[in-house]
Amino acid sequence: MTTRPPTPSRRTLLRAMAVLPASAVLVGELPGTALAAAPPSGSATRYTIVPFLNSNDGTVNVYQSDDATDFRLLKSSAYTPPSNRIRDASVLKHTDGFYYLTYTTHTWQDVSTTIGFARSSDRANWTFLYDYTVPIANLSRAWAPEWFVDSDGSVNVIVSCSLTSNEWIFTPYRLRATNSALTAWSSPVALSGIGANHIDTYLVKSGSTYHAFTKNETTKYIEYATASSLNGPYTISRTGDWAGWGSYREGPSVIQLDNGGWRIFFDGYGDGSYYYSDSYDTFATWSAPTALPVISGTARHFTVVKETVSGGPSLARNVTRSFRSANYTTRYWQNQSSLLNLPVVTGSSTSAEKTASTFTVVAGLADPNGYSFRDSSGNYLRHWDFRARFDANDGTSTFAKDATFIARTGTSSGAIRWESYNYPGRYLRHYDYQLRVDRTDGTELFRQDSSFGPVTAWA
Structure with missing residues (x-):
């Protein structure tokens, strides 16, 4: 029996191409803002992630945590699409009570003009919904779709897309759901100001400002931009190793912790680890990146959904x-x-x-x-x-x-x-x-x- 080698990363290809001549170089959710507070007595905070595996991009595991640090397995191989792959899965808790995934449907070698959707009532058992063809002329690849729910309740997907004219130069586009079933979408709109050569764009809204974390495919650093409108124009104000996270980092996902601080998770694909880092001054400075226990080296590119659920510790005061x-x-x-x-x-x-x-x-x-x-x-x-x-x-x-x-x-x-x-x-x-x-x-x-x-x- 032949042992299957680890699934190649699309980032492995992109990084390897960096040594080619310049002519051949490949360049490429927070659903609402809840008040931050510890869970009330008898309740618990629950963070859920649905990553694909370093060894297999054909399925995803589901992990949960009560502290955004110690993620423990809820179900292995919880969802396998009926065809193609599942990479870069983003998870959303929708107003209908269901959880939704959107994901990249092909591995990096293939033309990939669709993004996938699946649904679950319990986070453990998922049902395939459909593959959606992103309506962009001459589209080559639609990768890393990320949920973003605006303060007006509108549900959006931010997807990184490249054209056949240069299949490795990605630009973030916004798709807005036009029905509550999340089956119909507006025409794609490029996020102004972020521009080409950025991938894995993740948005957070705090107050009236939209904050974007996006990977520059030339430098391999996660950059930071802000805007007063969802569509932009965004101003990229932090580049290079501005946060101390290092290079060859991607797949940023940002959530607010119970103490009001913000935590970013990102895939350290250059060294095989998965990291988190915290900020307490609205993204200006960040703690030193720390590898997540247990799942680091196993999980790949994920986003996080945070909830308050019943069944937590209860202890009387005074x-x-x-x-x-x-x-x-x-x-x-x-x-x-x-x-x-x-x-x-x-x-x-x-x-x-x-x-x-x-x-x-x-x-x-x-x-x-x-x-x-x-x-x-x-x-x-x-x-x-x-x-x-x-x-x-x-x-x-x-x-x-x-x-x-x-x-x-x-x-x-x-x-x-x-x-x-x-x-x-x-x-x-x-x-x-x-x-x-x-x-x-x-x-x-x-x-x-x-x-x-x-x-x-x-x-």
């Missing part, structure tokens, strides 16, 4: 509780010399030890849907240099954020994982029986180490 480790069930949170540790606590422990293991749960200082924790002296649990400790509230916004945690579902019944409010993807986690705010690595051990059950207070 009550006292103790917190027991999910995987070391004789050990509890305890304030030891202003540091949070995880010693053994039993019925025979001293009253001082029991008091130090008892905390008042209150609304989050930075977000009332989050949580903060006070010790018996009124000091708050916060992180400092990623170590969990107790300090007096100094009234600053930095302290409020350091002392606020978002409840995420734990590994055992009733257990909760506590994500840092201002460092998304980092959790209160015990290591050597000390509590730190560490970045998730996606392993089951980390999830257990960061899960704690709220129980009746020791004191």
Whole structure:
């Protein structure tokens, strides 16, 4: 039996062509803006992605996450189109309650004048709808369609298209749905100002401004542009390695996190990883790119749909509780010399030890849907240099954020994982029986180490 080699990437071809003579060089959703806040008690945030695989562009997996970092498999090979390929799938939750995919229908070697559509009621089981021929004269390739829902509710697809005159020079076009069934589309309109030689254009609207993230196919950097109208004209204001993401990056997808920051995901096809990076100043500066755990190296070009769903952790506020480790069930949170540790606590422990293991749960200082924790002296649990400790509230916004945690579902019944409010993807986690705010690595051990059950207070 012959082992099938990994599916070639269209980007592999484009990158390889960069070494050819100049005459042969190939150049080439946020659905609405919701208020950012931690999910209310009893609810959870859910992020869904539907990527094709590095080893197979004939099918897609579905992954979900409650923190936009630790994506876990919901269903493998969840959708295989009846013919052709599925690449660069973009996912949308529509007003009819269904989830919709739009995707590239052919691999990079082939002429590809259609984009595909599929639908699901549960994100796990998908039904093919149709392939749509993009009505552009002399079209060679229609790639990387991306959903964009405008603030007026109109549903659009931004698709990168090239002509037969130069099949590797791509321009972003807008298609607007003309019916609620998403089966009829307006004539394509090029996004003015972004222009040719850009691919994988992803749009976000914040306030009255449209923000575009688009890959320059010559430089291989993701560029940034803004406009006051969806069709443009856009002004490209950031080029080169302006955000510190590096080159050979593509497939940007931007969502707003629960703490109000923005996260971009992008395919680091040059080194085989998948990255995320965060911004808290409306896209001006970004954190250093970090590889996504678990799916990096497996998943390819995806977009993200974010929802608030029922069934999340529920914990009353303004009550006292103790917190027991999910995987070391004789050990509890305890304030030891202003540091949070995880010693053994039993019925025979001293009253001082029991008091130090008892905390008042209150609304989050930075977000009332989050949580903060006070010790018996009124000091708050916060992180400092990623170590969990107790300090007096100094009234600053930095302290409020350091002392606020978002409840995420734990590994055992009733257990909760506590994500840092201002460092998304980092959790209160015990290591050597000390509590730190560490970045998730996606392993089951980390999830257990960061899960704690709220129980009746020791004191």
